Amino acid sequence: MISALDIFRIGIGPSSSHTVGPMRIAARFMTDLARAGLLARVARLSVSLQGSLAFTGAGHRTPEAVYLGLLGFKPETTDPEEAEAALKKLLATSALCLQSGQTIAFDPAVDLIFDYETPPKLHPNGMTLLAVDAAGRVLADQTYYSTGGGFIASQRQLETPLENDLVGGGPEGPFAFTSAAQLLDLCQAHGLSVAEVLLACEDIKRDRNETLSALDAIAEAMAACIARGLVQKGILPGGLQVRRRAPDLYEKLTGSPLSNEREALFDWLNVYAMAVNEENAAGGRVVTAPTNGAAGIIPAILRFYLLDAKAPPSTVHTYLLTAAAIGILYKQRASISGAEMGCQGEVGVACSMAAGGLAAVWGGSPSQVANAAEIGMEHNLGLTCDPVGGLVQIPCIERNALAAVKAANAARLALQTDQPARVTLDQVIETMRQTGLDMSSKYKETSLGGLAVNVVEC
Incomplete structure (x- = not known):
């Protein structure tokens, strides 16, 4: 349900749709994996940025936001110094070191993809996340959208027909x-x-x-x-x-x-x-x-x-x-x-x-x-x-x-x-x-x- 406290939310710069939203999406993906009992089986992750997230993502610090979200950071509570230390560790090791002690392979140069060719279906800010196990089997393949102001939605949410073309909630x-x-x-x-x-x-x-x-x-x-x-x-x-x-x-x-x-x-x-x-x-x-x-x-x-x-x-x-x-x-x-x-x-x-x-x-x-x-x-x-x-x-x-x-x-x-x-x-x-x-x-x-x-x- 949309609230005054959704319209006004404390976060980090430089963009609510390109920084805050992608961080929330990445964190949500990891949470969903954990809730499904799949996180412990994940051996590698990849993220594809589409549409505007691809074209202006680098300037909007979208990659860094994605990395931090995968590591469990949240926009409203992120400590800048702690975040920078986590980013340096990720770039040095090409691995996500989760708070649980689990390590997941993630090479930013390979596993973060700027997809300029695939037009997002439901919103210009598309983002697809993929998790595979050690044998290469797909554990989760989800598409989300950063819909502005830090709001995010799954593909399923946006595909649900809404009366009078209004946003629900x-x-x-x-x-x-x-x-x-x-x-x-x-x-x-x-x-x-x-x-x-x-x-x-x-x-x-x-x-x-x-x-x-x-x-x-x-x-x-x-x-x-x-x-x-x-x-x-x-x-x-x-x-x-x-x-x-x-x-x-x-x-x-x-x-x-x-x-x-x-x-x-x-x-x-x-x-x-x-x-x-x-x-x-x-x-x-x-x-x-x-x-x-x-x-x-x-x-x-x-x-x-x-x-x-x-x-x-x-x-x-x-x-x-x-x-x-x-x-x-x-x-x-x-x-x-x-x-x-x-x-x-x-x-x-x-x-x-x-x-x-x-x-x-x-x-x-x-x-x-x-x-x-x-x-x-x-x-x-x-x-x-x-x-x-x-x-x-x-x-x-x-x-x-x-x-x-x-x-x-x-x-x-x-x-x-x-x-x-x-x-x-x-x-x-x-x-x-x-x-x-x-x-x-x-x-x-x-x-x-x-x-x-x-x-x-x-």
């Missing part, structure tokens, strides 16, 4: 919703805000205090990521020689007064968003919001308008729950995968979520919240995903900064009127879905077109 209980129209009807019928409706759905899953504590931890993780990004200087990994800019900009902002409100708005949102995405590009700990590539937008708004203003925890909860409700709609009715929708499905969705959340914090009605979210997406429609060198750096880092400013403006525009919007949130979500399906695969996280080609050629 949305909010539960009497306040469940599968469209923005249903969500707004629930708000009106019960006199609740968007955040309160989603919180009622979360109550079906767990104790309310547990949900609120988890939201506090998410906000703290977002703030901690910004704090790290504001002081960490140097060159980002990957070979593009992209220099971290957030620390220098932060020093300028704290060292001299700003001339006007607009300058303050732009510069502070810029620096906070860039701090997060520079941390993400460096493989640091971030919160998928709803993806890693778009992880800076919601935290930037959170820090500037709420944390810097000493807003109470209840206001932070309202912001995150409202944003999550909007994110769930995109996940259900379309996709949050850059490989499937282009960057409109990542930065566009994050902008929409942040705009709706901020409108709620500013006292907007549920209708105004939906209008803000619609505006945030409408002006990101058609946004391509063409990462230079397959790295989550250019244009990703600056794009988060620009989208954070756009989200704030979308919230302000929505609050200027009480009239129903001409374009509804449901309509813009469906338009994004159709646009993503029509978009050439060159512009959907394959680095085969756009900036990824022209910058290299120049």
Whole structure:
């Protein structure tokens, strides 16, 4: 069941779909082998990356994520130093040394395959894992998909027909919703805000205090990521020689007064968003919001308008729950995968979520919240995903900064009127879905077109 705590999950950079997802897939495969009583018989493993995972996997650290997942690491608890030590040992021995003491042959140069020729059947991020015994007999042969935002699915799950082409497992209980129209009807019928409706759905899953504590931890993780990004200087990994800019900009902002409100708005949102995405590009700990590539937008708004203003925890909860409700709609009715929708499905969705959340914090009605979210997406429609060198750096880092400013403006525009919007949130979500399906695969996280080609050629 999709939850606010699924939309916001603590993980590692640089990509939720290419790093976090593959790590979870590899770990799940190993867990399934153990549950089936087959793990002790495994003599060798191989992994095939297909589609976008093959084309941009190296730049997104997909191989390293796969290795760590096979070794039992999980994105939310991975210690960077421990992970690097495990990776070095694997590369030196060509073997997976499991915590149980079992050793399985795995040569990264041979057993990790970048399959550029096989198009994935059900989603652009395909991954096939094979386990054989000492005699070469196949013990398990499974295909999984990394569907964006760290979500993963088996081939069987995606092959199951779903009514109205919606993702299964949305909010539960009497306040469940599968469209923005249903969500707004629930708000009106019960006199609740968007955040309160989603919180009622979360109550079906767990104790309310547990949900609120988890939201506090998410906000703290977002703030901690910004704090790290504001002081960490140097060159980002990957070979593009992209220099971290957030620390220098932060020093300028704290060292001299700003001339006007607009300058303050732009510069502070810029620096906070860039701090997060520079941390993400460096493989640091971030919160998928709803993806890693778009992880800076919601935290930037959170820090500037709420944390810097000493807003109470209840206001932070309202912001995150409202944003999550909007994110769930995109996940259900379309996709949050850059490989499937282009960057409109990542930065566009994050902008929409942040705009709706901020409108709620500013006292907007549920209708105004939906209008803000619609505006945030409408002006990101058609946004391509063409990462230079397959790295989550250019244009990703600056794009988060620009989208954070756009989200704030979308919230302000929505609050200027009480009239129903001409374009509804449901309509813009469906338009994004159709646009993503029509978009050439060159512009959907394959680095085969756009900036990824022209910058290299120049």
